[in-house]
Amino acid sequence: MDSPAFAYFCMEFAVHPEIPTYTGGLGILAGDTIRAAADMGLPAVGITLLHRKGYFRQYLDFHGNQTESEYNWSPEHLMEKLELRVKIDVEGRPVHLRVWRYSIKGITGHSVPVYFLDTCLQENSPYDRELTDYLYGGDPRYRLCQEMVLGFGGIGALRALGYMDIHAYHMNEGHSAMVTLALMEEQAWGRGLLSLNQDDIVSVSKRCVFTTHTPMPAGHDEFGLDLVRSILGNDRTDFLIKTKVCSNGFLNMTNLALNYSRYVNGVSMRHEEVARKILNNHHIDAVTNGVHAVTWTSRPFCQLYDSFIPQWRRDNLYLKHAIRIPLEDIRRAHSEAKLELLQEVGRRTAIRLDPEILTIGFARRATGYKRPTLLFHNIERLKAIAERGQRIQLIYGGKAHPRDDGGKSLIRQIFEASRTLKESITVVYIEEYDINLAKYLISGVDLWLNTPQKPLEASGTSGMKAALNGIPTFSILDGWWIEGHIEGVTGWSIGDGWESLSNLESESASLYDKLEKVILPMYYDRPEEYASVMRSAISCNGSYFNAQRMVTQYLQNAYLRNLNNL
Ligand SMILES: *Cc1c(COP(=O)(O)O)cnc(C)c1O
Secondary structure, three states, X not given: OOOOOEEEEOOOOOOOOOOOXXXXXXXXXXXXXXXXXXXXXXXXXXXXXXXXXXXXXXXXXXXXXXXXXXXXXXHXXXXXXEEEEEEEEEOOEEEEEEEEEEEEEOOOOOEEEEEEEEOOOOOOOHHHHOOOOOOOOOOHHHHHHHHHHHHHHXXXXXXXXXXXXXXXXXXXXXXXXXXXXXXXXXXXXXXXXXXXXXXXXXXHHOOEEEEOOOOOOOXXXXXXXXXXXXXXXXXXXXXXXXXXXXXXXXXXXXXXXXXXOOEEEEOOHHHHHHHHXXXXXXXXXXXXXXXXXXXXXXXXXXXXXHHHOHHHHOOHHHHHHHHXXXXXXXXXHHHHHHHHHHHHHHHHHOOOOOOOOEXXXXXXXXXXXXXXXXXXXXXXXXXXXXXXXXXXXXXXXXXOOOOOHHHHHHHHHHXXXXXXXXXXXXXXXXXXXXXXXXXXXXXXXXXXXEOOOOOOOOOOOHHHHHHHOOOOEEEEOOOOHHHHOOXXXXXXXXXXXXXXXXXXXXXXHHHHHHHHXXXXXXXXXXXXXXXXXXXXXXXXXXXXXXHHHHHHHXXXXXXXXXXXXX
């Protein structure tokens, strides 16, 4: 077997619309990375947990109150069950794992496996059987045990599968940081972690790559040392203390990964800068995220690209040539995608939206810093804009984490705004935002809105998906948009510049001004011009913000780079 260029670890992984093992951006990034690697014919593997109960299914009542239920899905129908078993040590007892394989096939037929670890086995105690059930559920003990399964179980599974020589172990976010400790134990060969010397540690670090996504100083992924000692045992805990990974009585997973990785990156140029500040000037590079182009391009646009630039599937850079597609073809493909979205909205909500009206989309995790209600900050102003004749309609989507009361309240506020605006603007909130719904939204609306609080949007990827479908972004200058934004060419900015912190009043004023004076007049009075913005969004941003470019950058800057002389 080819020795993999990289093994990609992530707590969540979106590999298939019917497999609910992801919550959002992070898992989609993992899936898109592996899809791109498969297209590029790279030897690689992905590792995650099985999450038999998934994240959760979302229900919203008339007032926008969210309730949740478990998923019940059967890996038997969707994955291949492997016979091998792995045993790891958690809280001083053995925990047994089984491995499931889902293979992602690329455009040339090369396939890349993603391995899903599963503790639901007779040999395990009832507690351990559920360890791989809930994604981001449970208490700190449960979470830390899960992270042990991902790190130690993941390395154990790779060896049992015969992957001995792996160029780079890529930890996507701190949840997989236990990988470093598992590799240290291998390095120690039964001599005990405390016997490792500096050369041993460097030899492990040379194989570790870490991507951070956290733009806030207090990462929630940290555990008190008492808990760490009871779950990891004395040897591992003493090693972490001795090597100064723990501080103030806590093990912070970002810290762990940071300490033992020879290459660390943030997920956009701006995020690199912000992360460096929070992470005590640790050396951090930037690899801006990208999305898997073929996955996120709607059928009408796939057909269009196939006929004008057939090389685009093999090499996404050719999307640059979209600039030669006639505007009327762009408009026709978009109208088709828009109709498909509106039909889907009708099927799901019985609300009929008007295909002639400028349709704005906003869908992402419902949580404070994403500020989904910024558009309603001055609701009278918004109403006045819509009542002046150039109409708009809005489609929302997004789940709040079950314990994020602030996020849940934001959903209720959108429902409330929807009732207030009833006579002038139709606002639809669609339940259960997932890959299926995202595909309709990011290809069918006319404008993709994003209003994060600066500088907390590490990257954001849904606007990249929209760009592949010729949909301009209208966003606060943060995350990827700082790099993708050309005013009036690929979309429009909200607020002034990216350096300053967010200011609610000035940002909402800027949003209304631009919507009223720039975007609506162009959309309704100069549709050719609007279509040319759509086309430039594809050519400038579709050609760059894709997972193929991203994986190439990881190869060049992290996986295959000779870091001996760093
Ligand atoms: C793309 C995507 C996300 C991430 O979008 P952001 O813009 O990064 O917030 C989240 N959820 C789903 C279902 C997606 O498809």
